[in-house]
Amino acid sequence: MKKELCILPLTITACWTSAVRAQEKQPNTPNVVFIYADDIGYGDLSCNGAKTIHTPNVERLARMGVRFTNAHSAAATSTPSRYAMLTGEYAWRKAGTGIADGDAASIIRPERYSMADMFKEAGYSTGVVGKWHLGLGDKNGQQDWNKPLKPGANDIGFDYSFIMAATGDRVPCVFVENDQVINLNPNDPVQVSYQKNFPGEPTGKDNPELLKMHPSHGHNQSIINGISRIGYMKGGKSALWKDEEIAETLTHKAVSYIESHKDKPFFLYFATQDAHVPRVPSPQFAGKSGMGPRGDCLLQFDWSVGEILNTLERLGLYNNTLIILSSDNGPVVDDGYKDQAVELLGNHKPGGIYRGGKYSAYEAGTRVPCIWSWKGVIQPGSVSNALLCQVDWFATFAEMLKFRLPEGAAPDSEPMLNAWTGKQKKGRKWLVLQNSLNNLSITDGQWKYLRAGKGPAINKDVNIELGNSMEPQLYNIKKDPMEKNDQAKANPKILKKMATKLEEIIDGRYGQPL
Secondary structure: OOOEOOOOOOOOOOOOOOOOOOEOOOOOOOEEEEEEEOOOOHHHOHHHOOOOOOOHHHHHHHHHOEEEOOEEOOEOOHHHHHHHHHHOOOHHHOOOOOOOOOOOOOOOOOOEOOHHHHHHHOOOEEEEEEEOOOOOOOOOOOOOOOOOOOOOHHHOOOOEEEEEOOOOOEOOOEEEEOOEEOOOOOOOOOEEEOOOOOOOOOEOOOOHHHOOEOEOOOOOOEEEOOEEOEOEEEOOHHHEOOHHHHHHHHHHHHHHHHHHOOOOOEEEEEEOOOOOOOOOOOOOOOOOOOOHHHHHHHHHHHHHHHHHHHHHHHOOOHHHEEEEEEEOOOOOOOOOEOOOOOOOOOOOOOOOOOOOOOOOOOHHHOEOOEEEEOOOOOOOOEEEOOOEEHHHHHHHHHHHHOEOOOOOOOOOOOOOHHHHOOOOOOOOOOEEEEOOOOOEEEEOOOEEEEOOOOOOOEEOOOOEEOOOOOOOEEEEOOOOOOOOOOOOOOOHHHHHHHHHHHHHHHHOOOOOOO
């Protein structure tokens, strides 16, 4: 199927002037492994200074490579950050890229050229394991979960997929392997609705006595494994996951993928669930952190990282593998369940020194943990303060592979291999970010401008400042990283410069913001 092309100005660095898809194969083409955390903040990992939680395997990875202090997801929530990372396009340019329901249709359509397409054309085997949250099937709410879900991950460049349809707190609570729900009993088909409940099915709202974990807000619909979720589900009993086994299942699938593809270059996108609600750590980690299930899940995530590193070393692949660890957005403590995350937080600061968190336009919304490790290319134990963003991974991998992207691919992605490998201190000149209400901000690494936008100042359910205001905001994040002092009135010239640049980026490329 013909991939989607976009008409763009010739000045866009990430798009090549020719549509010829030629690549120069190199004898030491590196394997590429993403370890993509969910809702883990900059301050959640001990390599970034956390004192109350110890993540030794992440520290081990940081010692092997470069740790970034100013790397960002493209958005402060899951679906748009993942969309931007895999397409190289800011999600706010495309309608329908907000937080996806569990019955959302495929957001990245088969005709859209993706990062996985590029790796596949470059001769790589491509796999995705873990949280997906980018929709499945052709039309919203019209999937037949008992048949192949087309289009799916396998239609946008992945040779193999083993994924969660959406998130742990959304139905359907099943794994999908190569576009098909696994372990289904044909006599007990899966039914899903985000409109109304199925007759006779219990819910968290009406049947709280059936719950082992109670919601703090929302999350009071169908009950799966004693936990009420978002959305309604009936049937599929044999296919349901067990929450306390999700991390082990996904990690073992990722390890198996590496083992079975060790003899040729591979690209593995391993997206963990751990810190996202509902947090149900395995017995191996339950109660071990002293910070409740959220802290336990951070230890569990670190275990998964260790399993991947051990596998690469055991198979002799470490020397020729680029390993990347990051997160899809900033942290949230109470995101819908009474799991004592707030009560047991103590002195731990999931966002580090930064203001806000998941959903927010402030720094903690998108400034996320990030490590790159590639033996012989990246200096071990190094640290980079360069302004960088996951949206640039696409064009950067093309640069790494000397792969010529088709015209229109990865329109917002900038090739920055020297910056991502720690060889260059300078990163992006300008970076546009979005919060949960698609209000935009722009930064040059020193100044950060938050465009005026509608919405509450605080999400009271999760107790996070969102950065929404009907007045523009301006912060000098080099001098004021906690964004305490709004400089909008004191620096009108800088405010105007930043606002003008943001509008140029919005209007100067194809598409329209939401």
